[in-house]
Amino acid sequence: MRTPAWVVRLLAAVVPPDRHDxxxxxxxxxxxxxxxxxxxxxxxxxxxxxxxxxxTSWAARRAARGLAALVTSADVRLAxxxxxxxxxxxxxSIASLALGIxxxxxxxxLIDQVFFGNVPFxxxxxxxxxxxxxxxxxSRVGLDLDHVEAIRSSVPAVEHVAAAAAADVxxxxxxxxxxxxxxxxxxxxxxxxxxYRPLVGRLPRLGDGREGTEPxxxxxERLWHRLHGGSPDAVGNVLDIGGTDHRIVGVLPxxxxxxxxxxxxxxxxxxxxxxxxxxxxxxxxRAVAVLAPxxxxxxxxxxxxxxxxxxxxxxxxxxxxxxxxxxxxxxIRSAGTGLAMGAMMVTLLSVLLVIAxxxxxxxxxxxxxxxxxxxxxxxxxxxxxxxxxxxxxxxxVLGAVAAVPGxxxxxxxxxxxxxxxxxxxxxxxxxxxxxxxxVVAGLTLLASAVIGIVPALRATGRDTAGVLRAAxxxxxxxxxxxxxILVEVALSVALLGYAAMFAQGxxxxxxxxxxxPEDRVLTARLQVAPFPSAATGEGDVGTDSLRTLNRAVEEAxxxxxxVSRVGLASHLPRTSPYPLPLELEGRGExxxxxxxxxxxxxxxxxxxxxxxxxxxxxxxLEPGAAPVAVVNAAFARAHFGxxxxxxxxxxxxxxxxxxxxxxxxxxxxxxxxxEVAGPADAAGVYVPLEPGRRFSVALQVDADxxxxxxxxxxxxFDLDPAIHVSEVVRLEDVGAENRxxxxxxxxxxxxxxxxTLLLSLAGVYxxxxxxxxxxxxxVGIxxxxxxERGAILWALLRRSTVLVVGGAVLGAGLGALGxxxxxxxxxxxxxxxxxxxxxxxxxAIAGALACWVPARRALGVLPVEALREE
Amino acid sequence: xxxxxxxxxxxxxxLAILRLDDEVYGVPVTEEIERRTGRTVSSAAVYVTLRRLxxxxxxxxxxxxxxxxxxxxxxxxxAVEEAGVAALRESREQMDSLWDGLDPAAxxxx
Numbered sequence: 004m005r006t007p008a009w010v011v012r013l014l015a016a017v018v019p020p021d022r023h024d025x026x027x028x029x030x031x032x033x034x035x036x037x038x039x040x041x042x043x044x045x046x047x048x049x050x051x052x053x054x055x056x057x058x059t060s061w062a063a064r065r066a067a068r069g070l071a072a073l074v075t076s077a078d079v080r081l082a083x084x085x086x087x088x089x090x091x092x093x094x095x096s097i098a099s100l101a102l103g104i105x106x107x108x109x110x111x112x113l114i115d116q117v118f119f120g121n122v123p124f125x126x127x128x129x130x131x132x133x134x135x136x137x138x139x140x141x142s143r144v145g146l147d148l149d150h151v152e153a154i155r156s157s158v159p160a161v162e163h164v165a166a167a168a169a170a171d172v173x174x175x176x177x178x179x180x181x182x183x184x185x186x187x188x189x190x191x192x193x194x195x196x197x198x199y200r201p202l203v204g205r206l207p208r209l210g211d212g213r214e215g216t217e218p219x220x221x222x223x224e225r226l227w228h229r230l231h232g233g234s235p236d237a238v239g240n241v242l243d244i245g246g247t248d249h250r251i252v253g254v255l256p257x258x259x260x261x262x263x264x265x266x267x268x269x270x271x272x273x274x275x276x277x278x279x280x281x282x283x284x285x286x287x288x289r290a291v292a293v294l295a296p297x298x299x300x301x302x303x304x305x306x307x308x309x310x311x312x313x314x315x316x317x318x319x320x321x322x323x324x325x326x327x328x329x330x331x332x333x334x335i336r337s338a339g340t341g342l343a344m345g346a347m348m349v350t351l352l353s354v355l356l357v358i359a360x361x362x363x364x365x366x367x368x369x370x371x372x373x374x375x376x377x378x379x380x381x382x383x384x385x386x387x388x389x390x391x392x393x394x395x396x397x398x399x400v401l402g403a404v405a406a407v408p409g410x411x412x413x414x415x416x417x418x419x420x421x422x423x424x425x426x427x428x429x430x431x432x433x434x435x436x437x438x439x440x441x442v443v444a445g446l447t448l449l450a451s452a453v454i455g456i457v458p459a460l461r462a463t464g465r466d467t468a469g470v471l472r473a474a475x476x477x478x479x480x481x482x483x484x485x486x487x488i489l490v491e492v493a494l495s496v497a498l499l500g501y502a503a504m505f506a507q508g509x510x511x512x513x514x515x516x517x518x519x520p521e522d523r524v525l526t527a528r529l530q531v532a533p534f535p536s537a538a539t540g541e542g543d544v545g546t547d548s549l550r551t552l553n554r555a556v557e558e559a560x561x562x563x564x565x566v567s568r569v570g571l572a573s574h575l576p577r578t579s580p581y582p583l584p585l586e587l588e589g590r591g592e593x594x595x596x597x598x599x600x601x602x603x604x605x606x607x608x609x610x611x612x613x614x615x616x617x618x619x620x621x622x623x624l625e626p627g628a629a630p631v632a633v634v635n636a637a638f639a640r641a642h643f644g645x646x647x648x649x650x651x652x653x654x655x656x657x658x659x660x661x662x663x664x665x666x667x668x669x670x671x672x673x674x675x676x677x678e679v680a681g682p683a684d685a686a687g688v689y690v691p692l693e694p695g696r697r698f699s700v701a702l703q704v705d706a707d708x709x710x711x712x713x714x715x716x717x718x719x720f721d722l723d724p725a726i727h728v729s730e731v732v733r734l735e736d737v738g739a740e741n742r743x744x745x746x747x748x749x750x751x752x753x754x755x756x757x758x759t760l761l762l763s764l765a766g767v768y769x770x771x772x773x774x775x776x777x778x779x780x781x782v783g784i785x786x787x788x789x790x791e792r793g794a795i796l797w798a799l800l801r802r803s804t805v806l807v808v809g810g811a812v813l814g815a816g817l818g819a820l821g822x823x824x825x826x827x828x829x830x831x832x833x834x835x836x837x838x839x840x841x842x843x844x845x846x847a848i849a850g851a852l853a854c855w856v857p858a859r860r861a862l863g864v865l866p867v868e869a870l871r872e873e
Numbered sequence: 874x875x876x877x878x879x880x881x882x883x884x885x886x887x888l889a890i891l892r893l894d895d896e897v898y899g900v901p902v903t904e905e906i907e908r909r910t911g912r913t914v915s916s917a918a919v920y921v922t923l924r925r926l927x928x929x930x931x932x933x934x935x936x937x938x939x940x941x942x943x944x945x946x947x948x949x950x951x952a953v954e955e956a957g958v959a960a961l962r963e964s965r966e967q968m969d970s971l972w973d974g975l976d977p978a979a980x981x982x983x
Contacts, residue, residue: 005944022920028946029900035942060917
């Protein structure tokens with residue numbers, strides 16, 4: 004029995020002919036030996052597998068040799084020479100393709116990470132977050148220990164449950180200096196599921212973090228280098244965190260970013276998941292679970308809810324809970340994220356369409372210019388495949404050259420954003436990965452094939468003689484070319500118009516609608532530990548203890564030298580709180596507006612006088628006080644038609660199925676200090692601050708606010724070392740990082756818009772230039788017959804001008820629609836009455852110039868020379 | 874060989890040919906390398922390497938008589954030339970000089 008025929012045919016196709024005897028003969032010899040040992044079936048399978056592997060190997064080598072030959076072949080050199088001969092067209096094509104490739108790679112990488120990103124280590128797809136809600140009130144609560152034990156013992160779908168959360172800490176240096184450090188609180192068992200290995204020391208183990216044992220901590224590599232110079236002796240040293248000594252047990256590498264990229268990991272008790280020593284619920288951390296292999300989140304959720312129902316059955320004295328289990332990557336995907344990403348996709352695709360239209364135009368123009376040459380080559384015996392292949396090669400060279408700066412630019416842009424957005428989930432890394440680069444490279448190849456082959460097929464069609472005659476006559480901007488000019492001009496104008504509106508909205512966002520004493524106010528963001536402390540008193544950290552803490556914070560800060568007023572709030576001005584659903588009494592409709600909770604006296608601190616009524620006062624914060632609200636002038640005008648709104652009522656709308664919130668009487672109207680979205684969307688509501696774990700403080704000081712930062716930290720540390728203080732900045736710097744990121748986005752959008760517009764104009768110039776050049780003979784005839792220059796000029800430019808102006812008008816309409824979509828923290832204004840007419844005018848003038856330059860050149864040629872032109 | 878030197882796989886192929894006393898061709902060379910090194914070797918890699926070594930003048934090959942066992946196809950036999958032996962010797966000397974002074978046992982603890 005011989006080697007299977009299909010193996011012989013396969014190898015014969017890929018092995019060089021002079022090696023056939025060697026390779027096929029050897030395979031035949033091996034096959035016969037296999038036959039003797041394994042019988043026909045075994046031999047057939049073995050030889051088939053070996054033949055397939057050998058054929059793959061030979062084919063790959065042949066392809067590599069072919070590619071190497073291609074790169075050095077005369078065709079490639081010819082392609083490069085021909086591209087070099089049209090430098091403007093070539094550079095414009097490369098720039099367009101590079102921009103398209105860069106934008107596609109960056110945009111699709113970002114979208115891929117957000118929507119399809121997974122936890123990037125083995126088993127990461129089993130990570131979930133468990134959220135628990137009180138069935139009666141609908142509010143989110145932490146798991147209690149009974150539930151934790153029940154999940155561990157009775158839910159087979161969950162392999163491990165842990166607690167983890169970002170938890171910034173106060174590092175106390177030996178000299179007493181306080182340093183806020185980003186950190187995390189985690190239970191030790193989760194490290195068995197992470198791919199991190201300590202550089203020195205060990206990972207936390209069961210028993211670490213237990214009450215009564217020495218607190219332990221892990222450091223991140225960069226902090227280890229900063230504090231201990233990278234010395235292994237750091238392990239075993241003690242670090243004062245929040246006034247308590249913690250023993251350093253190990254150092255993790257810099258790429259260990261779970262759960263939120265901090266520099267220290269404070270280890271919690273595995274048994275209690277860090278719940279307060281007196282019992283109660285887990286607070287300040289998330290319940291993170293690792294599912295058993297093969298189990299999905301829905302199954303785990305069902306099992307946990309079943310167990311929970313048994314635990315909280317009537318008569319057992321426990322509030323009924325419902326639980327939601329969400330895979331970790333899905334926790335960042337929301338309707339808002341989807342909307343923003345959808346808008347980004349639309350923008351990306353629009354830019355790519357412009358670029359594709361632009362490059363397509365340029366290629367069509369170049370091919371049309373060479374149609375005579377191509378027809379001659381075919382008439383002299385050149386094969387169509389050869390000619391089309393040459394043009395495809397030119398397009399491929401363009402694409403390959405453009406891919407390099409395009410991918411490099413995309414990588415640089417993503418790195419900038421990765422650094423700016425330092426609150427990215429730990430599994431997301433903004434970079435152009437190999438997969439995206441491969442997809443983009445493939446798309447580039449496909450685009451090159453289309454833009455190279457399609458016009459070439461048209462130019463090398465059957466009617467060679469007709470092509471030769473047409474080349475002699477000269478043509479105009481064809482239907483396809485005209486459509487592409489219209490599309491690319493429209494999209495360019497729309498993009499630039501929207502970018503200009505975005506920039507306007509951003510400038511308005513930067514300029515405060517109301518002057519605040521920003522140079523005399525120091526602010527900070529506070530986070531209180533979830534367990535009892537010196538400031539909150541004994542017992543669970545509930546409303547009363549937090550109220551005690553809030554008062555203690557105000558008093559402690561009020562005693563500082565140079566501080567005249569202290570105010571607390573959920574949000575400071577210019578931090579863009581998200582809108583919440585509200586209901587106005589008697590209206591029945593639900594509207595949304597940003598809501599800020601304030602302690603009494605904040606408006607006095609900000610030197611804001613009410614326009615009507617009063618502001619939030621300390622008496623409104625007392626238990627049992629009547630619920631009140633204060634609105635700003637924009638809200639009053641938008642919803643009540645004026646400022647006379649005191650006595651009206653509104654309430655927050657809760658969607659958690661619990662009891663409705665109480666109606667609040669509007670007691671005053673204040674100026675527009677919210678500065679959420681600029682003039683178009685500044686309406687806002689202020690309510691009294693409920694005691695909470697996270698809030699901001701503002702201090703009115705008599706000196707440079709920055710000089711009081713150290714006093715503020717020390718005062719709060721002395722009050723309670725577990726209070727974490729962050730973002731200690733002057734009022735004018737609040738939200739600066741967010742504004743900086745938006746500023747960069749604005750600049751990038753305007754930059755892309757301008758470049759896209761310029762590329763469109765270059766494309767228009769190229770097409771019109773070709774068209775006019777081809778009509779030089781016609782121009783000469785007309786002038787020789789006494790035609791007027793103006794009429795001839797208009798005849799040459801009429802169609803192109805109509806296309807450019809028409810495209811600009813269409814683009815203006817598209818851009819104006821974009822202003823209606825709210826994507827960002829500020830509303831994009833409509834641009835006013837002059838933006839789009841100005842853009843249309845600019846485009847018309849620029850387009851006319853792009854058309855006029857080649858036309859004037861044609862008119863400058865003497866009729867006798869024009870008649871000789873071929 | 875001078876500056877160029879032998880690649881790792883080229884050395885393996887040359888050594889395999891030298892170890893096989895009988896008439897040597899592709900199949901036994903592949904089997905010898907797999908047997909001695911324990912790694913799976915692609916037959917295509919062996920053929921390509923033999924061709925490259927022949928171009929460099931380190932081996933020579935000749936076509937034998939047709940053989941019925943091979944479907945009537947002849948074998949291409951190979952043998953190492955003097956230049957091939959010299960190249961092997963030079964590669965060995967270069968590796969030995971790099972190993973000189975290193976304690977293999979000490980590498981175990983790294």
